[in-house]
Amino acid sequence: MSAQATVELPRSVAQRAPRRGRRRRSELWFALAMIAPAGLGFLVFYLYPTIRGFYLSLTEYSLLGSPTYVGTENFQAIAHDEVFWTSLRVTILYVLINIVSQTVLAIGLGVLMHRLTKSALIRGSLLLPYLIANVVVALLWFWLLDYHIGIVNAALDSLGLTKVAFFGSSTWAIPTIALVNTWRHMGYTALLIFAGMQTIPKSVYEAAAVDGASEWRMFWKITMPLLRPILVLVLVITVTGSFQVFDTVAVTTNGGPGNASRVLQLYIFDQAFGRSHFGYASALSVVLFVILIGVAFAQMRLMRAGESDLD
Structure with missing residues (x-):
């Protein structure tokens, strides 16, 4: 058997x-x-266009003819293009204002949701601005901040204060656009940060409270260090998205006054579809692509994205 x-x-x-x-x-x-x-x-909408874009960056090309290989001439021209450097400075200014204001407000909202409220209605309402299309948001604020008929300037005038040309001033155009996009995106960013806070064990806060730690001290000594991996993700997403701002600028200022709000994406669009310089526009896109890779890599290295303080 x-x-x-x-x-x-x-x-x-x-x-x-x-x-x-x-x-x-x-x-x-x-x-x-x-x-x-x-x-x-x-393959169709990302990989192939990316490869073709790299190829076109080495050519002189318009829709009326065939691509002509010119090597690195487009990149050499970019190095001496004053409008490109102006656009890069404007874009960096926009990114700094947008990211700082958005991140600070989103962290504040995330902490309030985590420590004070459990209402799903309140948490969901934060997403409402994000669900509105960028063009609609831009037009809404364009009318609200209009110098002549905008309700904001009407309120300033009724208080005896000087009206502000929010979108018509070279000083105010980029900060205004940055804060408009901050208003739209901070709820979504806050929910990402709130989700990260949910992963922090409550026992850590309880132990700190027993030791007499204040809310402020727990925020800096517990919440922020343990939230670092989520903050890295949020910053990479928001910085990458901010460098690609286009629709808000196109709807409100179209790069004006002068070149005060001409961001890189708008300059690329103008070169490609306004002047039919598709080869030069592709080279500008490659430069922006390299910048974004460098910024994302630097963020992940400096903030130690692969490490966690939560054992």
Whole structure:
């Protein structure tokens, strides 16, 4: 009996092995079928345009002719393009104002949600501005801040204060656009930060409270250090998105007055579709792509994205 059992066991294992192999292959094909639409979309709408963009950056090209290879001439021209450097400075100014204000407000909102309220309605309402299209938000604030008929300037005038040309002043244009986008995105950013705070064990706060730590001290000594991995993710997303600002500027100032609000994306769009310099616009896009990679890499290294203070 025992001898028969020892003979039958390898046979049953041998019979199950092909079945497992067939099951794994079927699961693999099923998984590939599920990701095929997303993979096809990635190839068609992301990978191919990216490769073609790199190629066009080395050419002189307009819609009326065929690409002519010119090597690195476009990049050499960028180095001496004053409008490009102005656009880069304007974009960096926008990013700094937008990221600082958005991050500070989002952290404040996240802490308030985490420590004071559990209402899903209040938390969900923070997302309402983010659900509105950028163009609609830009037009809304463009009318509210209009110098002649805007309700904000009407309120300033009724208080005896000087009206402000928010979108028509070279001093105020970029800060205004940055704060408009801060208003739209800070609720979404706050929810990301709030989700990160949910991963911090309550026992850590309870132990600190027993030791007599104040809310302010717990925020700086517990919340911020343990929130660092989430903050890295949030900053990479927001900084990358801020460098690509376009629609708010196009709807409100269109780069004016002068070049005071001509951000890089608007300059690329103007070179490509306004002047039909697609090769030069592609080179500008490559430069922006390299800048974004460098900024994201620096953020992740300086903030130690791969490490966690939560053991």
